[in-house]
Amino acid sequence: MPAKGRFVCKIFPNHAKFHFSGPQAHLLGIRLGVSGFVEKPLVVDGFEAPESWMPVASGLAELKLDNPESPRGRALRMSFDFNGGGGFVVARKEIRLPLSETWEFRFRLRGEVLPNRFEFKIVDPSGTNVWRWSEEPLKVSSNWREFVISSSQMPFAWGPAGGGIPSEIGVIEFAIAAGEGGAGNLWIEDFQWVDTGPLEAVSCQASSGRPQDLCNGNGWKSSPEDLSPWIELDFGRPRELGGMILHWLPDGARDVSVETLHGTEWRQVLELKSVAGSSTPMPLQCPATQRIRLSLQAGAALARIDWKGPEFSRSDDEFLHTIATASEPGAFPKYWLRRQTLLTPVGSPDGGPRSMMNEEGLVDIDAA
Template identity: 30%
Template sequence: MRLDYDFKGQAGFVLAERELYLDLPENYEFRFRISAISPNQNLEFKLMDEQGDSVWWRNQVNYTFPSNWSIVRLRKRDIRFAWGPAGGGDLKRAGTLQIGIAAYTGGKGTVWIDDLEFRELPPVHPYSGRPTVAYSGGVKGDSAKPVPFKPTVVWRQAEGGAFSRTLDFGHNREYGGFVLDWEPGMPPADAKVEVSADGEEWETIHKADRPGGKRWFVAMPDTESRFLRLTFTPGPNGVGVSRFEIKDLSFSESPNAFMKSVALASPVGYYPRAFLGRNTAWTVVGFNGDWRESLIDIDGRVELDKQRPSIESFLLVDGKFRNWSNVRSTPALKEAVTPSVAWNAGVQLTIEPFVQSGPAERLYLRYKIKNTTSGRRKGRLFLAVRPYQVNPPWQFLNVQGGVAPIRSLIWDGKVLSVDGRERIQPITLPHAFGAMTFDEGALIARLANNDVPTATSITDPSGWASGAFVFDFDLEPGEEYPVTMAVLREGDEGKDIPLTEALVGSIQAKEHAGRVSEVSVPGFEGPPGRETPDRHHAFQRRLHSHQSRRAGDSTGISQLRSQLDARRSPDLCVASASGALPGSSRVHQVVFGIRAS
């Protein structure tokens, strides 16, 4: 089947649908081949019950379509309940199958789908085997003879060349990665992770330069193998491993699931609260009708742009490390238009972002540290650029919240480039900046020990890079220290960046006054007995509109279904299909629609 689509620069979707009426066994998989000439979009696979009311799906957000034929394999565990009166649980009988393309990048493209298959699989059982481990390398006394594996095993090599440890599970098993603890001061210079089905042919899954920190988390999503081999090159102090634990598939079933696994195994406050399953709240930084949207949450994290990384605050005050988990945080909304968050953390930290109107919609971040105590306060403000949205991971309909990959950070002493997209320009020059890859360890753990990474430019293929600006302060009672940053987003040439706090302040005052007039309701009188709407209520209506767009609220809109007729709807997204959905004699239905963005 061939699908041609053109979203006309707007949000939209196109679906190919066929009837199934298929009883689903305890375990199963769907497979199909796919090839495309298409920018990244969302690839949706949906199963509906016989009534067509409840939906189970796999939504691959920002999917990179292969230019050559590739196999998409979707097992039962990959297909989750999405919405409908069923409320959850497993789908027992599928009435309809849909394969859809929803706009992420937009634009137009062509997608080919072929060889749709359904297979019953054996029931899934937890691994109950007893793995063994074989040692090989230059360590005296090492032997390739397998010995029983224990998670608390100690592997240590003081010197010499590369050496390996090979686990044999006894038969093919599925797993999602592993967690490894380094002995203090003994991480390797580099490491390599390989898998094999027969012990002869090996596939490299992951390579790491300078893995470090206390704990090494390695995601291996959807891995199935009999053998797992780790190869290390000793560092200056050799290599030491004190614990090694294989993780099940849920450990890395999605990028958000992996980051949740990491957060739950780390000190509270080192990762955003949403990855611990804790509720959060956020609001939009911007103005009515803006086409770019950032969010700020109750902890003061601010997105660089929609679905992009965020900047998160941390404080080191008189030797005590402060994060969202050990401060009193107070969100506010100045005159119903300008959001801010204040921390009480030995000093008072106020975080107040705003957007400058204009073609580029430039984002400014204003921080103010004030000594509200009767004594002198000395410390550091860390502004960390991290691969997480403010939008939490449980937001998934159209707009997937949670992680936002960072693959490169380049700091030239004046501007920080984030993946070549956003440029962060501190108007208040930092005292230091440092960045690190995910394999090198947890950035926040380093900052908590007042240890700033020395690298200023890094590349991290995993997408988990992070970095931090450092601002030192030494304040007498009542004294303040302001920090201001400009975020230049795509399309912003940055030729008119204000060079002083005062200039930024005047821009903010002007923008604030414009927002106040925008949401005020002068001269409006409500019906008798009804409260006259005030500025706050007007803002709440505007805010609800923003949040609906960010959450991908397509209620009503996504119910639009029509036989495609591009001639009657030239301004909407358009699509056409030829051939048939694999496994069917014809295309049962092709539908299109507009989805809120």
């Protein structure tokens, strides 16, 4: 395990402030390397069998499902009527689909719908944990509209997992929740899932040293005479980043500033000072970017960089949960691990001070 240390990060305008101090964890990620990744869309459903979708409606609402012809084959048509009331209608399908770290769902919609809320949900195989994307009100017309929903746009909604990212799908749902209600129809076609590929840089350049060594996983050191070293990494296409973990070579300098390229403008998004430990988790809350640059201090030396997807820093809580999960037991309170602490009261039946003791034997005196 890496040595314990602390870091304070300053996140620049339009980004939330974040401060962290505690054990620096060795978090596994994806090592940099040359990528020849090509997207290969997977058809989730061609809607040839509408009976595989189950209609669900609440209250007085009604929903019928069929599969009329559409420009790209068949569509799933949701014909609904809220009958003057509220509630929701749902088209639900059981399907097993393993997920990669970063992905997109793509589909097209058209229809006649009053201002209502549209939801796209995925449920894990346990049937209890849900991730959701929504638009309110849904804006559709008689013309087809393309939707691309990335993994970063589907936050955890509810369930005993308490958060995190899905690794496999057990159920998919398209839902309409009544706003103005009414009756209408919604057509869904060209429903695809796309693995957007591993988060890895395809090229590296630096102010000095051998940047290709970092891309090859062999580490990079700036030249001794380089007083303001930097290293720039290119992903080959815009990618959504939630953060990264810098793994330092021994005795390397530990100040770093992070910039991302947007158009022709470099934006500073994060800065760390006097970082200790052999690895440094860094949250990044910024738009998709193709290139990222690290400005370091003289003597900089990196062993490797592990890139993390959007869930890594969706919130401060998610970031700390990730750190806690990979840290030594006892380094963080159990609630950061989404685990319950079991307690029992300790005291005398005759009254007097009472205490609480947890399953590890820790006692909180006069707490009950």
